[in-house]
Amino acid sequence: MDGWNWVTVILIAVLGLSVLQGAKRGAAGSSRRLLALGLEGAGTAISILVAWRLVQWASPRAGDWLVSLGIAIPSGELNVWQQLYYTFVTSLRDFSLMRGAILFAIVYIGIKGLLNRIALPLLNVRLDQSVRSSGDSPASRWASAAVGGAIGVATGAVRGLLVIAALMVVAVLFPDSPVSGQAAKSPLYRQGAERIIAPLTGNMLSRLPVFTQSVQAEFDQILKRKYEVLDAHVPEDVASAALEITAGKETDEDKARALYQWVGTRVKYDWDKVRLYEEKRIWKEQTPEDTFLTRAGVCIDYSRLYAAMARSVGLDVKVVTGLGSDGRGGTGSHAWNEVYLSEKQTWVPLDSTWVSSGGNWFDSADFYKTHIKEAYG
Numbered sequence: 050m051d052g053w054n055w056v057t058v059i060l061i062a063v064l065g066l067s068v069l070q071g072a073k074r075g076a077a078g079s080s081r082r083l084l085a086l087g088l089e090g091a092g093t094a095i096s097i098l099v100a101w102r103l104v105q106w107a108s109p110r111a112g113d114w115l116v117s118l119g120i121a122i123p124s125g126e127l128n129v130w131q132q133l134y135y136t137f138v139t140s141l142r143d144f145s146l147m148r149g150a151i152l153f154a155i156v157y158i159g160i161k162g163l164l165n166r167i168a169l170p171l172l173n174v175r176l177d178q179s180v181r182s183s184g185d186s187p188a189s190r191w192a193s194a195a196v197g198g199a200i201g202v203a204t205g206a207v208r209g210l211l212v213i214a215a216l217m218v219v220a221v222l223f224p225d226s227p228v229s230g231q232a233a234k235s236p237l238y239r240q241g242a243e244r245i246i247a248p249l250t251g252n253m254l255s256r257l258p259v260f261t262q263s264v265q266a267e268f269d270q271i272l273k274r275k276y277e278v279l280d281a282h283v284p285e286d287v288a289s290a291a292l293e294i295t296a297g298k299e300t301d302e303d304k305a306r307a308l309y310q311w312v313g314t315r316v317k318y319d320w321d322k323v324r325l326y327e328e329k330r331i332w333k334e335q336t337p338e339d340t341f342l343t344r345a346g347v348c349i350d351y352s353r354l355y356a357a358m359a360r361s362v363g364l365d366v367k368v369v370t371g372l373g374s375d376g377r378g379g380t381g382s383h384a385w386n387e388v389y390l391s392e393k394q395t396w397v398p399l400d401s402t403w404v405s406s407g408g409n410w411f412d413s414a415d416f417y418k419t420h421i422k423e424a425y426g
Contacts, residue, residue: 056216056235063212064205071201075193079200086207092164100156107156108149115142126282136278140271147271213241214250270423273368280353283361284338291358301390304362305399309411312355313404319345348373349384351402356386365389369398374419385410385420 071079120142122135141148216238220229232238283291294311295304322345325331337357340346346354352368359366366388373383385400397412398420404410 054231054234056231057237060209060212060235060237060241063209064202067205067208068198068201071204072194072198074197075190076196076200077193079197079204083200083204086204090207092161096157096161096164099160100153103156104149104153108145108152111152112142112145112148122278122281127278132275132278136271136275139278140274143274144270209237210241210245213238214246217242217246273370276349276353276368280337280357283357284341287338287341287354287357288361290341291361294358295362300392301364301388302392302397305359305364305366305388305390305397306411308355308358308362309399309401310404312351312358313401313410315344316340316351316354316401317345318402318405319347319350322347348402352384352386355399355401359386359388367396369422371423372421373400380421383420 071082074082115138120135120138122139123131127135141151216228216232219226220232223229291308294307298304298307322333325333335343335346335350337350337354340350340354349368349370356366356368366386368384369387370382370384372380373385374380383402385398385402387396387398389396398416399412400410400416400420410416
C-alpha cells in the first residue's frame with residue numbers, strides 16, 4: 050500500500066504501544082503518565098524560552114567582562130592544564146556561539162531543575178476517586194482499561210509528534226539521506242509535519258543548516274585556538290633561525306617574504322603522513338619544532354612553523370584554514386597564513402606549502418581564486 054514504509058510503521062507502532070500501555074496502566078496510571086508528559090513538555094518549553102532570553106542578555110556582557118580581564122596567552126612553555134585553561138578561557142571570550150551554548154546549558158539545567166522540584170509533587174496529587182479507583186469488579190477493570198487506552202491515544206499522539214519533529218530536523222540537515230526520502234513518502238509524517246510541527250516552529254527549522262554551519266566554523270576556530278596556545282612558546286632553535294633568516298630586513302614585508310621562502314623551500318611535503326591518515330585514519334600530530342627539526346610536514350605544519358617563526362621576529366600572523374585547489378578542478382582541506390604588514394596597514398595571505406609547486410603565493414592578486422577561507426577564518 051502506498052505510504053506504508055518503515056516511517057509509517059514506526060508512527061503507528063508508537064501510537065499502538067501507547068494505547069496498550071494506557072490500557073494496562075488503567076485510568077489512574079494513564080492519567081498520571083499523560084500529566085507527567087504534559088508537565089515535562091511544558092517545563093522543557095519554559096526552560097528553553099527563559100534560558101534563551103537570559104543568554105541573549107548575559108552573553109555579550111560576559112564577553113565584555115572577559116575582554117576587560119586582559120587575558121593573554123603566555124609566551125612561556127605551558128603544561129597540559131595551562132594549555133586547556135587558556136584555550137577554554139580565550140575561546141569563551143572570543144567565540145559567541147560557544148559562550149552562548151555554555152551559558153544556555155547552565156541556565157537551562159538550573160531552571161529545569163527548579164521546575165521539576167515544583168512540578169513533581171503535582172504527580173502525587175490524588176486524582177478523583179472515580180477516575181483512579183478501578184474497583185474489584187471485572188466491569189470496573191474493563192472500564193478503567195478502556196479509559197486508560199483512550200488516554201494512551203493522546204499520549205501516543207504526543208510521542209508521534211516528537212518522532213516527526215526529530216525526522217524533520219534530519220530532513221532539514223540531510224535532505225538527500227534515505228531517512229529524509231522515506232519520511233517524505235509517509236502520509237502520517239507529512240500530515241503531522243505540515244499541519245502541526247511546521248506552524249509551531251515557524252522558520253526555526255529552515256535556519257538549522259545555517260546555524261550548524263556556523264557551529265562547525267566556530268568549532269574549527271576553537272581547534273585553531275588550541276594550536277595558538279600550543280605554539281605560543283617558540284623554542285630557542287626556531288627563534289634563532291627566524292632571527293638569522295630575517296637579519297638585515299627592515300620592513301615587515303621583507304621579513305615575511307624571507308620566512309615564506311625559507312619555510313617553503315626547506316620543508317618537504319610529507320606524503321607518508323597523508324597516506325597514514327587516509328588509509329588508517331591515524332593523524333601524526335607534530336609541533337612547529339618537530340617540523341623545523343624533521344624538515345617535513347603537511348600544510349598545517351608548514352603554517353604553524355611559519356607562524357611560530359614570524360611571531361618570534363615581531364610579526365602579527367594567523368593560521369588560516371579552509372579549502373585549496375587540488376590542481377584537478379576540485380578542492381581539498383588546506384591551511385595557510387595571513388601576516389600583518391604594518392607599513393601597509395593590511396593583512397596579506399601567503400602559502401608556504403605551495404612554494405615548491407612554483408608561482409607566487411605571497412600576496413598574489415589571484416590568491417583567493419585558489420584558496421577559500423572558512424566563514425570565520
